[in-house]
Amino acid sequence: MNFEWLGRQFDNIVFLLGWHVLLAVTPLILGLLIALPLGWWAHRSRRIYPLLVGVAGLLYTVPSLALFVLLPLVLGTKILDPLNIVAALTIYTVALLVRVVADALDSVPEDTVQAAKAMGYRGYQSLLKVELPVGVPVICAGLRVAAVSNVSLVSVAALLGIPQLGSLFTQGFQLRFYTPIIAGIVLCVVLAMILDGLIILINRWLTPWTPKVVAS
Numbered sequence: 262m263n264f265e266w267l268g269r270q271f272d273n274i275v276f277l278l279g280w281h282v283l284l285a286v287t288p289l290i291l292g293l294l295i296a297l298p299l300g301w302w303a304h305r306s307r308r309i310y311p312l313l314v315g316v317a318g319l320l321y322t323v324p325s326l327a328l329f330v331l332l333p334l335v336l337g338t339k340i341l342d343p344l345n346i347v348a349a350l351t352i353y354t355v356a357l358l359v360r361v362v363a364d365a366l367d368s369v370p371e372d373t374v375q376a377a378k379a380m381g382y383r384g385y386q387s388l389l390k391v392e393l394p395v396g397v398p399v400i401c402a403g404l405r406v407a408a409v410s411n412v413s414l415v416s417v418a419a420l421l422g423i424p425q426l427g428s429l430f431t432q433g434f435q436l437r438f439y440t441p442i443i444a445g446i447v448l449c450v451v452l453a454m455i456l457d458g459l460i461i462l463i464n465r466w467l468t469p470w471t472p473k474v475v476a477s
Contacts, residue, residue, distance in 0.1 A: 267444060346418045362396075366393075412453040
């Protein structure tokens with residue numbers, strides 16, 4: 262590791278890290294907001310479930326680089342517009358979370374749903390106050406996978422010239438200099454771990470009734 266180079270490039274690395282966070286987290290939030298109603302729809306309709314889950318699975322198999330290139334044609338944006346990356350990763354996040362949300366709602370015990378109805382909860386009230394809170398652990402587990410996946414996929418956008426940590430990889434390969442590559446890998450891993458930890462904390466905050474594991 263060339264620490265002198267890291268010192269000279271510190272401001273640029275922070276700039277790239279900021280963009281990486283923005284491009285990874287924004288689709289995660291947007292994807293969750295879109296996946297929640299779609300997952301609820303799949304949960305409510307057994308006819309719709311296989312269609313939504315099947316389409317979501319197909320979307321997730323589309324190569325990320327191909328999607329980054331095709332989206333400008335659909336959105337009317339330029340190839341270097343970060344909006345393309347946000348849109349593509351939002352699609353991947355939705356594709357991953359639709360089934361997760363549906364399965365999370367399916368995991369809510371029927372006795373719990375019936376008890377909510379007996380207490381006067383109807384429709385969206387039962388969904389927001391009972392079913393979604395009970396399904397939070399399953400949804401957060403899916404979010405953890407999506408978060409790590411987004412951090413990884415954002416790096417591919419460096420091939421299109423979008424600034425983020427992946428730019429360190431291309432710079433290192435072009436210069437045959439390993440310090441930028443190692444720095445990029447370490448920062449991506451650390452960022453993924455931080456996002457994963459934040460989701461775990463949010464899960465614990467939203468489910469205070471769940472038992473905490475005490476180390477012996």
